[in-house]
Structure formats: C-alpha cells, structure tokens
Amino acid sequence: MIDYAASDFSENWHYYIAALSILGILFSLWVLRSQTTAKLAQGEKAEVLHYAWDGDLQELNNPLPRWWMYLFYGLTFFGIVYLVLYPGLGKFAGVLNWSSAGEWQAEKNAVDAEFNKVFAPFKGKDLATLAADPTATGMGKNLYMTYCIQCHGSDATGAAGKFPNLTDAHWLFGGSADEIKASIADGRMGEMPGGLAGDEQGAKEVAHYVLSLGGKPHDAAMAAVGKDKYAACAGCHGDDGKGMPAASFPNIVDDAWLYGSSVAAITETIVKGRIGGMPAQMANLGEDKVTLLTAYIMSLSKK
Ligand code: HEC
Ligand code: HEC
Known part of the structure; x- marks a missing residue:
C-alpha cells in the first residue's frame, strides 16, 4: 500500500490543497451572499441587460430564485460538515477517522472471527484425521470451489499438459500430507x-x-x-x-x-x-484454510 501521508508530496502540499479547498468554499459563500442581497426594491423592474445573443435572446438582472439559493447554502453546509467528519481536507483524517482501508479491515476481521469460530473444532488435529472428517472436507471443498476450480476444474481432474489431476494416485511433487500441503501453501513455480x-x-x-x-x-x-x-x-x-x-x-x-x-x-x-504455474496460497489464505484444502485434496486422491 502506498503511504500517501508519508510521501513528500502530501507532506509539503496538503496545506496548500486544504487552503485552496477552504478558499473555494468561502468564495462560493461570498458569491451566494452577494446574490442574496441583490434584491429588487419594491416596484422596481428588472433591467434588460444591454447585450443579446442569437439576435434577440435577452437577459434580465432578476435576483436568483430563493429556493435555488437556499439549496446552494444547504449544499455548502453539507460540504463543510462532510469535510469535518470525513477525510477530504488535505490529509486531515476527519473526526470520525473513517477510511476505506479501515472499513475493509473491519469487515475482514468480522469474517475472520466467524471463520475462526467454525474452524475451532479442527484446530490441532492432524491432516489424516481431517481428511476422514466429512465436515472438514466439506469446508475444504467450499474453499476449493472458490480458489482452485479455475485451474484444476470443479472435479479436480485438471487438464492434460496444463493442470495436474488431483484425484489420481500420481503426484508430481509427492503425495504425502506434508508434500501436498507444501504444494498448496508455497505453490509450485519451478x-x-x-x-x-x-x-x-x-x-x-x-x-x-x-x-x-x-x-x-x-x-x-x-x-x-x-x-x-x-x-x-x-x-x-x-x-x-x-x-x-x-x-x-x-x-x-x-x-x-x-x-x-x-x-x-x-x-x-x-x-x-x-x-510451473501453481500459485502459493499461504499468504492469501492462511494456515487454517490451507489445512482444510489439503484435507479435501487428500480425501479426493486415490491412494
Ligand atoms: C493458476 C492456476 C492454478 C490455481 C489457481 C491452482 N493451481 Fe494447483 N497447480 C497448478 C499447476 C499448473 C500445477 C502444476 C505445477 C507444476 O507442474 O509445476 C499445480 C499443482 C498443484 C498440486 C501438486 C500436484 C502434484 O501432482 O504434485 C496441488 C496439490 C495443487 N496444485 C492444489 C491446488 C489447490 C488446492 C488450489 C486452490 C487453493 C490450486 N491448486 C490452485 C495450477 C493452479
Ligand atoms: C534448473 C533445474 C532443472 C533442470 C536443469 C532440468 N529440469 Fe526438468 N524440470 C524442472 C522443473 C522445475 C520441472 C517442472 C516444471 C513444471 O512442472 O512446469 C521439470 C520438468 C521436467 C519434465 C516434465 C515432467 C512432467 O511431469 O511432464 C521432464 C520430462 C524433465 N523435466 C526432464 C528434464 C531433462 C531431460 C533435463 C535435462 C535436459 C531437465 N529436465 C533439466 C527442473 C529442471
């Protein structure tokens, strides 16, 4: 991830950017205000401005409609509140301290916590036991359907010359529990x-x-x-x-x-x-999911 806050650019420029944003808001308020006060006096008629477009298209100097003005004031107020609450002013994080990365992390933590609960009964069990446990291999199968079918196919029989068959008795890189797990965890990119x-x-x-x-x-x-x-x-x-x-x-x-x-x-x-084209899974999926996947693959293979 790029650390924008630490980069030179933001370090030196975020004050200018923040100042420009604030000046921009003040300027629109000033323009709005000048228009609010430019009312017609009682009985006064709007003047026709002296230029015309397209031959006969004329403009009058009527004040802006009130509803439109107030809408604009409202929007400006919304903008100010937004900039106080959320990031948007230079690198000021906003009083809510919200960030899209933080929101993603929170969601991920919630999903991980849910997964850890489901995985708890399998923790510490060896791969042979898990491979014989239909609940564990069922979870492994779901993971397989998400992360592996695009290459090895939904029935895990692969494609000759491209992706190995994971259901037969033959292994390119060894068929012991640890070797299968190593294939999945570290990949095979030889x-x-x-x-x-x-x-x-x-x-x-x-x-x-x-x-x-x-x-x-x-x-x-x-x-x-x-x-x-x-x-x-x-x-x-x-x-x-x-x-x-x-x-x-x-x-x-x-x-x-x-x-x-x-x-x-x-x-x-x-x-x-x-x-070889087998991507490593450990960094992305973590130990527990790699374990469940290994158990599932072991359960498929014909000994
Ligand atoms: C991008 C395609 C791709 C994806 C995705 C993929 N694999 Fe593979 N896998 C391969 C290829 C290609 C090989 C053979 C590598 C080689 O020969 O060097 C392989 C090899 C393997 C092996 C070793 C087979 C043997 O005979 O020793 C296992 C086990 C395996 N994959 C399991 C999985 C699992 C489980 C997943 C899902 C987490 C997965 N693979 C996802 C392409 C993929
Ligand atoms: C630098 C190490 C290296 C050398 C040297 C090397 N190989 Fe390989 N060889 C590999 C790797 C890694 C693979 C697996 C590639 C893959 O799965 O995509 C492989 C795959 C193969 C395969 C394919 C096996 C299959 O499952 O289809 C054959 C056959 C083979 N090598 C024969 C040879 C022969 C013969 C030589 C000498 C001329 C040789 N290799 C030299 C690393 C090497």
Missing part, C-alpha cells in the same frame, strides 16, 4: 530451462535415456547416446531421475506426468523447457 540437450535430436536421445531410467520401453541405442547429455539434468532431477519434490523438481521416472510421457512429449519438454 522453472525447467529449455535447450539443455542441444537440438531436437539431442533432446530425443535424452528422452530415451529418461525412459530407460524409469524402466519404460525405449530405444537402447538412443538412450546410450543420451546418457552423457543427462548430466545437464541431474542437478535438478538427480542421477536417478527421482527429482527433489521439496525443491519442486519433479520425479521423472515414476508414473506422474504433467506434460506427457511419450517420447514426443518428453522431447518437447526438453527442447522448450517448462514453467
């Missing part, structure tokens, strides 16, 4: 750089080597060539390809694939690189 294995052919060879590491069908001759180039990958995915889920480097020798496990898909991953 970046896999492209082009590390040279051209398309080089990438294809490494792809076969990756498949060989996972004990999957592969071309042994290609894999043998790809082995050396895999050195560029081992720093993140490990010599054995098991990765480091805690550091968001996925296991590439299991059955959990986001971008696909065909030679073509792995080659594409290696050539182009990939960037």
Whole structure:
C-alpha cells in the first residue's frame, strides 16, 4: 500500500490543497451572499441587460430564485460538515477517522472471527484425521470451489499438459500430507530451462535415456547416446531421475506426468523447457484454510 501521508508530496502540499479547498468554499459563500442581497426594491423592474445573443435572446438582472439559493447554502453546509467528519481536507483524517482501508479491515476481521469460530473444532488435529472428517472436507471443498476450480476444474481432474489431476494416485511433487500441503501453501513455480540437450535430436536421445531410467520401453541405442547429455539434468532431477519434490523438481521416472510421457512429449519438454504455474496460497489464505484444502485434496486422491 502506498503511504500517501508519508510521501513528500502530501507532506509539503496538503496545506496548500486544504487552503485552496477552504478558499473555494468561502468564495462560493461570498458569491451566494452577494446574490442574496441583490434584491429588487419594491416596484422596481428588472433591467434588460444591454447585450443579446442569437439576435434577440435577452437577459434580465432578476435576483436568483430563493429556493435555488437556499439549496446552494444547504449544499455548502453539507460540504463543510462532510469535510469535518470525513477525510477530504488535505490529509486531515476527519473526526470520525473513517477510511476505506479501515472499513475493509473491519469487515475482514468480522469474517475472520466467524471463520475462526467454525474452524475451532479442527484446530490441532492432524491432516489424516481431517481428511476422514466429512465436515472438514466439506469446508475444504467450499474453499476449493472458490480458489482452485479455475485451474484444476470443479472435479479436480485438471487438464492434460496444463493442470495436474488431483484425484489420481500420481503426484508430481509427492503425495504425502506434508508434500501436498507444501504444494498448496508455497505453490509450485519451478522453472525447467529449455535447450539443455542441444537440438531436437539431442533432446530425443535424452528422452530415451529418461525412459530407460524409469524402466519404460525405449530405444537402447538412443538412450546410450543420451546418457552423457543427462548430466545437464541431474542437478535438478538427480542421477536417478527421482527429482527433489521439496525443491519442486519433479520425479521423472515414476508414473506422474504433467506434460506427457511419450517420447514426443518428453522431447518437447526438453527442447522448450517448462514453467510451473501453481500459485502459493499461504499468504492469501492462511494456515487454517490451507489445512482444510489439503484435507479435501487428500480425501479426493486415490491412494
Ligand atoms: C493458476 C492456476 C492454478 C490455481 C489457481 C491452482 N493451481 Fe494447483 N497447480 C497448478 C499447476 C499448473 C500445477 C502444476 C505445477 C507444476 O507442474 O509445476 C499445480 C499443482 C498443484 C498440486 C501438486 C500436484 C502434484 O501432482 O504434485 C496441488 C496439490 C495443487 N496444485 C492444489 C491446488 C489447490 C488446492 C488450489 C486452490 C487453493 C490450486 N491448486 C490452485 C495450477 C493452479
Ligand atoms: C534448473 C533445474 C532443472 C533442470 C536443469 C532440468 N529440469 Fe526438468 N524440470 C524442472 C522443473 C522445475 C520441472 C517442472 C516444471 C513444471 O512442472 O512446469 C521439470 C520438468 C521436467 C519434465 C516434465 C515432467 C512432467 O511431469 O511432464 C521432464 C520430462 C524433465 N523435466 C526432464 C528434464 C531433462 C531431460 C533435463 C535435462 C535436459 C531437465 N529436465 C533439466 C527442473 C529442471
């Protein structure tokens, strides 16, 4: 949030701005007053002013209608009261000390207090217990419907190549309670750089080597060539390809694939690189909501 009160500009200028506002109000009062007193004397006729527009459009110097004057006085009075009560005069906060940020904070505090009441019975329980408790997973589901469906879908099955399926038995970053919670709390924004294995052919060879590491069908001759180039990958995915889920480097020798496990898909991953897109939730939602979401995801997944 920008602290306007602390910025140089407001520090030096808010007196001028406040003075201008006050002078503006005094000026309109003065103008109003000059018009109030300019009444026609008894029997006096309004003069026709000596200029005319559009050939024959004339103006008389009649005083302003009273109702209009009083309306204006009323509005000016309203403005003054408003500036006393609410912020508006330079950086004077107003005697009510109201601010939109304060109003938002008060509403948020009320909602948080309400949530804390509902969450109280679950406090301190471990994730496995919560995952088996339909009330907790029901609350987790509501949170999921608000914060997660736009990517993982309402049934949490995701979209191949984009958003992982959260209901199957395969996990990119580990399926233990703590690992799932870490995925949600801290996000998974890991970046896999492209082009590390040279051209398309080089990438294809490494792809076969990756498949060989996972004990999957592969071309042994290609894999043998790809082995050396895999050195560029081992720093993140490990010599054995098991990765480091805690550091968001996925296991590439299991059955959990986001971008696909065909030679073509792995080659594409290696050539182009990939960037994870799971945003961290902790700062926004807080510990309790992340806990409920984890419990819900655990309850969905097929062990
Ligand atoms: C902006 C889209 C987006 C939103 C919103 C989002 N996710 Fe994700 N999520 C992803 C992507 C993309 C990945 C895969 C990241 C990767 O491969 O690096 C992911 C990965 C995950 C994983 C790890 C899956 C695995 O196989 O290890 C979990 C768990 C998860 N998300 C849960 C959630 C929950 C719960 C929410 C709601 C609070 C949520 N996500 C909101 C895009 C999103
Ligand atoms: C700097 C660390 C780093 C290096 C080096 C690296 N990767 Fe990755 N790799 C990642 C990360 C992080 C992801 C997850 C990206 C995502 O989920 O969007 C990933 C994803 C992958 C995937 C996709 C897995 C899936 O679920 O579809 C494959 C395959 C892969 N890497 C293979 C390799 C190969 C082969 C190399 C060497 C040529 C390599 N990586 C080098 C960090 C790295």
